[in-house]
Amino acid sequence: MTPEQLQYGVNKMQWYCEKFGGESRVMPMISRLSSVFESIGLPTYSLEGNTGPTLDGHRLAHFMKEEYSQSHQDVFMDTIMIDYFCNSKAPCDETALLAACEKSFEANTSANAEEQKANLARAEEVLRDKSKYRDEVLAQVRDVQGRISGVPHFIIRNEDTKKKVEFSGAQPVETFLDAFEELGGEGLELQ
Structure with a gap:
């Protein structure tokens, strides 16, 4: 550039x-x-x-x-x-x-x-x-x-269990709610 x-x-x-x-x-x-x-x-x-x-x-x-x-x-x-x-x-x-x-x-x-x-x-x-x-x-x-191809890209991590969910792009609210439910709700960090 x-x-x-x-x-x-x-x-x-x-x-x-x-x-x-x-x-x-x-x-x-x-x-x-x-x-x-x-x-x-x-x-x-x-x-x-x-x-x-x-x-x-x-x-x-x-x-x-x-x-x-x-x-x-x-x-x-x-x-x-x-x-x-x-x-x-x-x-x-x-x-x-x-x-x-x-x-x-x-x-x-x-x-x-x-x-x-x-x-x-x-x-x-x-x-x-x-x-x-x-x-x-x-x-x-x-x-x-190598993992991220677009923005926004979300990484939701449960620091207690070390599990995480990732997704990119505009998403409906349900995608976030499903991720929070999957990860257990406690100790979550959105990056």
């Missing part, structure tokens, strides 16, 4: 057509995902905008969980997923990534304005320092490489 593509990404529709074998294969996918998004109350699914590198987003997600909480990471991930799939924002858009951090801080803390500003400054430091959390994220990638 060129430096410009690394910063702004590449046209999402064009990239999906190249990846999945043309517009005739992508259009039914758009229709199906639009229906799924609508059925669960999400904004309209869109292939407008750009796609691009996700390493910075993964580094920030790791930062949110490590330095704050799982809930911080959840709000951050929900925000960047909606931004990408519905709001035409590239996963390498630094403004969108920092806005997702800010939304997470607002949703998860009762910190005053100065503390919120300090939290956001910490996130900006992580974004600027490309080495921060890089090794940890790349280790996670190596751990799942």
Whole structure:
């Protein structure tokens, strides 16, 4: 990728057509995902905008969980997923990534304005320092490489029994409920 593509990404529709074998294969996918998004109350699914590198987003997600909480990471991930799939924002858009951090801080803390500003400054430091959390994220990638072919990809693990269930893509609520039931309900961790 060129430096410009690394910063702004590449046209999402064009990239999906190249990846999945043309517009005739992508259009039914758009229709199906639009229906799924609508059925669960999400904004309209869109292939407008750009796609691009996700390493910075993964580094920030790791930062949110490590330095704050799982809930911080959840709000951050929900925000960047909606931004990408519905709001035409590239996963390498630094403004969108920092806005997702800010939304997470607002949703998860009762910190005053100065503390919120300090939290956001910490996130900006992580974004600027490309080495921060890089090794940890790349280790996670190596751990799942070859098993995951699409996003979102869910790994639900029961830490007590060490059993896990994995699945990819938009799924109905029943898929999650079945996985929780299969794993026993206690000691579960969603990754």
